Amino acid sequence: MSAALPTFADLAARVAGGVMSRPRIAIIGAGSSGMAAAAEMLQRGLDPVLFEARSEPGGIWGKDPLSALYPDLVQSAAAQLPLSHAGAASWAAYTEQCLDTIKRQGLASRIFTSTKVLCVTPSLYDGGADLLIASASQAAAPLLRHFEHVVYAGGLYHTPQLPLIAGGANFAGRIIHSSDVRDLSRFVGQRVLIVGLGNTAMACAARLFPVAQQLVLSGRSPTWLVPRLLHGSPIDVATRALKETFRHSYQARLWDACREHGAIGHAVDPSSHEIDVGRQRITVSDSMLGPVRSGMVPLRPALAQVDQRTVYFVDGSSCEADVIVCCTGYRSQEILAEGSEPQQQLVGNVLHARYPGLWFTGAPALWGSPAPIAKKQGRLIAHAIDMGWGRDELAQAVRPYVNYDKAAARLPFGFEVADFSGYAHMVDQASAGPSGEPAPLAGDPVDYAG
Template sequence: MEHADLVVIGAGQSGLATAALAPRHGFPRILVLEGAEEPGGSWPRYYDSLTLFSPARYSSLPGMRFPGDPDRYPRRDEVVDYLRDYARRLPVGIRTSTTVTSVTRQDGAWSVRAGGGREFTAPAVVAATGDYGTLFVPDIPGRADFGGRVLHAADYRSPDAFAGQRVVVVGGGNSAIQIAAELGPLADTTLATRRPIGWTPQRPLGRDLHWWLRHTRLDIAPIRRLLAKVPVSVLDDGHYRTTLDQYGVDRRGMFSRFTADGVVWPDGTKEEADTVLLATGYRLTFPYLTESGALDTSGAPLHRGGLSTAVPGLGFVGMEFQRSFSSKTLRGVGRDADHLLGRLSQVRS
């Protein structure tokens, strides 16, 4: 059994930012528990060409600038390297290949159990595993009869395996657009969405959107409830719209059901398809907190700004719209972690 002042679950961007800031809030002994073989969270598993929509200057964690040209948009591998380097520099204990199975409160402290019978104790715990571990797969009629492939974006790496195919990409967010644009030159591709795609200029009036968010302070405004209702919109400097048009990637309303060899569109038209790729996102889940008393009946965390309102000494970092527009992003998790740790240090037993 190991004891710490703070146990952080997850060594992705949120967990690493939390671990970096914890000492200044009175947590000298910190343990970070990560189920994967190395730090970095979900980043190493994303598709090869994934590109940030925020410039490098707005994509740093606390205490370490993102290297290179500050105005470029880093690719996945650059982010992975950055997170690995960040983890190496942290003066904290990071236990990889350590999957947390349960977190329970006993005698005023938290007991954190992991696979292999390992146990850790601490007066405070931060859940920083995010929502990229649980895929959201919509229930579409006829899927069991479909003879083609149904993949989630989490299984997508590059367009080469889809060359010459008929592919339907489901989703209208940033990832769906990036993947569809990449598939366009090699495959007959359609975007299926429930509503028209919303486009947001990436560089309005010559400045990156994140510059405007920062200088208007909308980037840090605590308006979570309002922002959660904002429709999904795709950031684009014109590249993605041009690519979709150039290669004939069209948008249609979401198909109603699968058939044995394809899909049925809203107007009743049947069309063959080789692959349906679901860029439908993920769902926030905390299976290790099931017996902690920290979740509501649907499994969602009971919290205010990341601090648990159900049990003492527990917090969350890395949730979408947790406190602001930038929550759950490289540029925002540090602010959320700093806020949470300040409150957590006051209420822990």
């Protein structure tokens, strides 16, 4: 897919030839979020370029070896892409949808692959930011370019986050991250402990259960393991229907539905009925419900410490383990230059409150989104840039929906909205024209062919 796309060498040549003096919008990352934002901008006649560190677009789903995810992961991220079909997507299916999006949206000449943005130096005064751009292989001198607007769409899944485990230095086995669960032959006949009870943990558990001698799951927070379908509908659709129909007894009815379908609660008192998706984590897994319910895969509380081959939990229990798989997420990628303040609020969940012209999109959902949030965020960013909005104008536009404009705990991944439908509605209203209809497009997009 990357053969026809320009690279850093092409970028350097275009800069030397003066061609790159025109684009004023840089998008960091050519995954689903970056391409969705670029597509929305093109529809408004804006002129973005995208910088992708990998050798091909597609973000975490690309087949490039830089991807930290395991190849057979299946999620619903394809719903983020414009013109794509919502639903579960495999690696191959998502790659094809990326190619389809690039062709349909005219993005081919705007995506510079194998091109890494080393840091972003935003300006407090004249807006925009300076980007230090380099070849992913570091084989050529980097470039320093200024853009009026910079959209960070680099995603979250770059650097695996391994927790500090007490006694880990004395552990005689292996402590690995979930992204290393690739070659299953390394786990045959092994006693495996999985740290975490989220969707990634259950995906790893489903892969390792048939080959491991022993499999144990450990979680530190209240979690419900639920089936994919409730009353024949996907879990997110079913929960929304229950909330809309039974507003005052929603929690109790959701608990009854989940219990009827074999849901399992971990470290939660079932009699409390505390299973609200806004407060309790829900992990969806059909394949692991049976093994967990039968006791073949025991659930343990948080990990306390480890010794040679023994793992101890906070309740005093223990088990033997040869491998500890940490499904503990990823660290945020720091992109701001040293001296910039990393702790800031995002206006409308997209605009840096301190630096004008520094935007963020594609922040991860809590456990899945009923709406293509990346496309919505891209629409809001494109509309705000097209209208010349700054912080105050954007804040005014989203003020009626202040509940969906939450403070970012950390940059660039402070997206903490639980009500995705409400956030999507806010974006539609904030980016609408005076008549309430979507804002008119600005004519034919610029054909940036270099």
